[in-house]
Amino acid sequence: AQTVTQSQPEMSVQEAETVTLSCTYDTSESDYYLFWYKQPPSRQMILVIRQEAYKQQNATENRFSVNFQKAAKSFSLKISDSQLGDAAMYFCAYRVHGSGNTGKLIFGQGTTLQVKP
Protein backbone atom coordinates (compact mmCIF):
# COMPACT_ATOMS: atom_id res chain seq x y z
CA ALA A 1 0.00 0.00 0.00
CA GLN A 2 1.12 3.49 -0.73
CA THR A 3 2.07 5.68 2.21
CA VAL A 4 3.15 9.29 2.60
CA THR A 5 5.28 10.45 5.53
CA GLN A 6 5.94 13.97 6.72
CA SER A 7 8.44 13.69 9.54
CA GLN A 8 8.28 17.32 10.68
CA PRO A 9 5.11 18.01 12.69
CA GLU A 10 6.10 21.68 13.09
CA MET A 11 8.50 24.07 11.43
CA SER A 12 9.16 27.75 11.85
CA VAL A 13 10.83 30.32 9.63
CA GLN A 14 11.67 33.97 9.87
CA GLU A 15 9.82 36.23 7.47
CA ALA A 16 11.74 36.63 4.17
CA GLU A 17 13.82 33.51 4.86
CA THR A 18 13.67 30.14 3.13
CA VAL A 19 12.26 26.94 4.59
CA THR A 20 12.08 23.37 3.33
CA LEU A 21 9.36 20.92 4.28
CA SER A 22 10.13 17.22 3.91
CA CYS A 23 8.01 14.45 2.47
CA THR A 24 8.76 10.84 1.62
CA TYR A 25 6.46 8.28 0.12
CA ASP A 26 6.37 4.60 -0.55
CA THR A 27 5.02 3.09 -3.74
CA SER A 28 5.73 0.37 -6.27
CA GLU A 29 4.08 2.37 -9.04
CA SER A 30 6.07 4.21 -11.68
CA ASP A 31 3.38 6.62 -12.90
CA TYR A 32 1.97 8.89 -10.24
CA TYR A 33 1.57 12.47 -9.13
CA LEU A 34 2.67 14.35 -6.08
CA PHE A 35 1.10 17.45 -4.62
CA TRP A 36 1.54 19.93 -1.85
CA TYR A 37 -1.60 21.42 -0.36
CA LYS A 38 -1.81 24.29 2.08
CA GLN A 39 -4.46 24.50 4.79
CA PRO A 40 -4.61 27.88 6.54
CA PRO A 41 -6.70 28.37 9.71
CA SER A 42 -9.70 29.03 7.47
CA ARG A 43 -9.43 25.23 6.77
CA GLN A 44 -9.55 25.67 3.00
CA MET A 45 -7.43 23.14 1.12
CA ILE A 46 -5.37 25.07 -1.41
CA LEU A 47 -3.21 23.45 -4.06
CA VAL A 48 0.33 24.84 -3.87
CA ILE A 49 2.26 22.82 -6.42
CA ARG A 50 2.23 19.49 -8.24
CA GLN A 51 4.80 17.19 -9.78
CA GLU A 52 4.35 14.44 -12.33
CA ALA A 53 6.60 11.47 -11.63
CA TYR A 54 7.65 11.03 -15.25
CA LYS A 55 9.01 14.58 -15.38
CA GLN A 56 12.57 14.96 -14.20
CA GLN A 57 12.37 18.72 -13.96
CA ASN A 58 11.35 20.02 -10.55
CA ALA A 59 8.11 22.00 -10.49
CA THR A 60 8.15 25.68 -9.57
CA GLU A 61 5.32 28.08 -8.76
CA ASN A 62 6.58 31.56 -7.92
CA ARG A 63 8.16 31.32 -4.44
CA PHE A 64 7.36 27.62 -4.15
CA SER A 65 9.51 24.90 -5.62
CA VAL A 66 10.02 21.20 -5.07
CA ASN A 67 12.99 18.89 -4.91
CA PHE A 68 11.73 15.64 -6.41
CA GLN A 69 14.03 12.68 -5.98
CA LYS A 70 12.23 9.74 -7.58
CA ALA A 71 14.76 7.06 -6.69
CA ALA A 72 14.81 8.18 -3.06
CA LYS A 73 11.00 8.66 -3.09
CA SER A 74 11.41 12.11 -1.67
CA PHE A 75 9.37 15.23 -2.47
CA SER A 76 10.32 18.28 -0.43
CA LEU A 77 8.77 21.74 -0.69
CA LYS A 78 10.92 24.85 -0.58
CA ILE A 79 9.31 28.17 0.25
CA SER A 80 11.49 31.17 -0.57
CA ASP A 81 11.06 34.69 0.80
CA SER A 82 8.55 33.42 3.38
CA GLN A 83 5.59 35.66 4.05
CA LEU A 84 3.24 35.85 7.02
CA GLY A 85 0.47 34.53 4.79
CA ASP A 86 2.42 31.32 4.27
CA ALA A 87 1.67 30.27 7.85
CA ALA A 88 -0.50 27.19 7.55
CA MET A 89 -0.52 23.44 7.70
CA TYR A 90 1.08 21.87 4.64
CA PHE A 91 0.14 18.45 3.37
CA CYS A 92 2.10 16.33 0.98
CA ALA A 93 -0.10 14.03 -1.11
CA TYR A 94 0.38 11.19 -3.55
CA ARG A 95 -1.93 10.14 -6.31
CA VAL A 96 -1.56 7.00 -8.36
CA HIS A 97 -2.45 7.06 -12.04
CA GLY A 98 -4.39 4.29 -13.70
CA SER A 99 -7.60 2.33 -13.45
CA GLY A 100 -8.68 0.72 -10.24
CA ASN A 101 -7.69 3.61 -8.03
CA THR A 102 -9.26 6.46 -9.95
CA GLY A 103 -6.85 8.90 -8.52
CA LYS A 104 -7.51 8.97 -4.79
CA LEU A 105 -5.14 11.25 -2.91
CA ILE A 106 -3.16 9.77 -0.05
CA PHE A 107 -2.04 12.43 2.40
CA GLY A 108 0.85 12.76 4.79
CA GLN A 109 0.31 13.77 8.40
CA GLY A 110 0.92 17.44 7.71
CA THR A 111 3.51 20.00 8.82
CA THR A 112 2.47 23.16 10.63
CA LEU A 113 4.51 26.10 9.41
CA GLN A 114 4.90 29.15 11.61
CA VAL A 115 6.24 32.35 10.06
CA LYS A 116 7.84 34.79 12.50
CA PRO A 117 7.81 38.53 11.74
Place this chain on the structure above:
Amino acid sequence: DTAVSQTPKYLVTQMGNDKSIKCEQNLGHDTMYWYKQDSKKFLKIMFSYNNKELIINETVPNRFSPKSPDKAHLNLHINSLELGDSAVYFCASSQADRSPLHFGNGTRLTVT
Protein backbone atom coordinates in the same frame (compact mmCIF):
# COMPACT_ATOMS: atom_id res chain seq x y z
CA ASP B 1 -18.73 31.30 -8.61
CA THR B 2 -17.60 28.83 -5.93
CA ALA B 3 -16.14 25.73 -7.55
CA VAL B 4 -16.93 23.12 -4.88
CA SER B 5 -19.48 24.12 -2.29
CA GLN B 6 -20.58 22.21 0.78
CA THR B 7 -23.43 22.87 3.13
CA PRO B 8 -23.64 23.32 5.99
CA LYS B 9 -20.32 24.78 7.16
CA TYR B 10 -20.99 23.75 10.74
CA LEU B 11 -23.19 21.01 12.09
CA VAL B 12 -23.77 20.38 15.79
CA THR B 13 -25.98 17.47 16.72
CA GLN B 14 -26.58 14.85 19.36
CA MET B 15 -25.58 11.22 19.39
CA GLY B 16 -28.03 8.97 17.65
CA ASN B 17 -29.30 11.59 15.22
CA ASP B 18 -29.18 11.33 11.42
CA LYS B 19 -27.68 14.17 9.39
CA SER B 20 -26.72 14.99 5.82
CA ILE B 21 -24.01 17.08 4.22
CA LYS B 22 -24.49 18.32 0.67
CA CYS B 23 -21.84 18.95 -1.95
CA GLU B 24 -22.05 20.47 -5.38
CA GLN B 25 -19.35 21.26 -7.94
CA ASN B 26 -19.70 23.51 -10.96
CA LEU B 27 -16.39 22.55 -12.57
CA GLY B 28 -17.82 19.88 -14.85
CA HIS B 29 -15.67 17.24 -13.16
CA ASP B 30 -16.47 13.54 -13.47
CA THR B 31 -15.20 12.38 -10.10
CA MET B 32 -16.19 13.47 -6.61
CA TYR B 33 -14.87 12.46 -3.21
CA TRP B 34 -15.54 12.62 0.49
CA TYR B 35 -12.59 12.97 2.85
CA LYS B 36 -12.58 12.99 6.64
CA GLN B 37 -10.12 15.13 8.62
CA ASP B 38 -9.83 13.96 12.20
CA SER B 39 -8.84 15.91 15.31
CA LYS B 40 -5.14 15.37 14.52
CA LYS B 41 -5.74 16.90 11.08
CA PHE B 42 -5.16 13.62 9.31
CA LEU B 43 -7.04 13.44 5.98
CA LYS B 44 -8.40 10.13 4.81
CA ILE B 45 -10.55 9.27 1.85
CA MET B 46 -13.98 7.83 2.56
CA PHE B 47 -15.69 7.55 -0.82
CA SER B 48 -15.19 8.31 -4.47
CA TYR B 49 -17.80 8.51 -7.21
CA ASN B 50 -17.13 8.65 -10.93
CA ASN B 51 -20.08 9.68 -13.09
CA LYS B 52 -22.50 8.73 -10.30
CA GLU B 53 -20.92 5.31 -9.83
CA LEU B 54 -19.29 4.35 -6.52
CA ILE B 55 -15.62 3.66 -7.13
CA ILE B 56 -13.98 3.78 -3.71
CA ASN B 57 -15.41 2.82 -0.34
CA GLU B 58 -12.62 2.84 2.18
CA THR B 59 -13.92 0.59 5.00
CA VAL B 60 -16.28 3.25 6.20
CA PRO B 61 -19.05 2.13 8.61
CA ASN B 62 -22.30 1.50 6.77
CA ARG B 63 -23.89 4.26 8.85
CA PHE B 64 -22.30 6.52 6.22
CA SER B 65 -24.12 6.46 2.91
CA PRO B 66 -23.06 8.65 -0.01
CA LYS B 67 -25.53 9.50 -2.73
CA SER B 68 -24.80 10.98 -6.12
CA PRO B 69 -27.96 12.06 -7.95
CA ASP B 70 -25.85 13.41 -10.82
CA LYS B 71 -22.16 13.94 -11.46
CA ALA B 72 -22.26 17.47 -10.07
CA HIS B 73 -23.58 16.42 -6.66
CA LEU B 74 -22.36 14.06 -3.98
CA ASN B 75 -24.18 14.07 -0.67
CA LEU B 76 -23.21 12.29 2.52
CA HIS B 77 -25.82 10.93 4.88
CA ILE B 78 -24.85 9.71 8.32
CA ASN B 79 -27.15 7.60 10.46
CA SER B 80 -27.01 7.09 14.22
CA LEU B 81 -24.25 9.61 14.78
CA GLU B 82 -21.54 8.72 17.28
CA LEU B 83 -19.08 10.88 19.21
CA GLY B 84 -16.25 9.53 17.05
CA ASP B 85 -17.87 10.94 13.94
CA SER B 86 -16.90 14.44 15.06
CA ALA B 87 -14.51 15.71 12.41
CA VAL B 88 -14.25 18.00 9.41
CA TYR B 89 -15.64 16.45 6.26
CA PHE B 90 -14.35 17.64 2.92
CA CYS B 91 -15.92 17.18 -0.46
CA ALA B 92 -13.63 17.33 -3.50
CA SER B 93 -13.78 16.85 -7.22
CA SER B 94 -11.40 16.22 -10.11
CA GLN B 95 -11.64 15.82 -13.85
CA ALA B 96 -9.34 12.88 -14.30
CA ASP B 97 -6.69 11.12 -12.32
CA ARG B 98 -4.04 13.36 -13.80
CA SER B 99 -5.61 16.52 -12.41
CA PRO B 100 -5.47 17.79 -8.85
CA LEU B 101 -8.42 17.61 -6.49
CA HIS B 102 -10.42 20.76 -5.85
CA PHE B 103 -11.76 20.86 -2.32
CA GLY B 104 -14.79 22.44 -0.74
CA ASN B 105 -14.35 24.46 2.44
CA GLY B 106 -15.28 21.59 4.70
CA THR B 107 -18.10 20.87 7.12
CA ARG B 108 -17.22 20.76 10.80
CA LEU B 109 -19.41 18.12 12.40
CA THR B 110 -19.64 18.08 16.18
CA VAL B 111 -21.51 15.25 17.87
CA THR B 112 -22.42 15.82 21.51
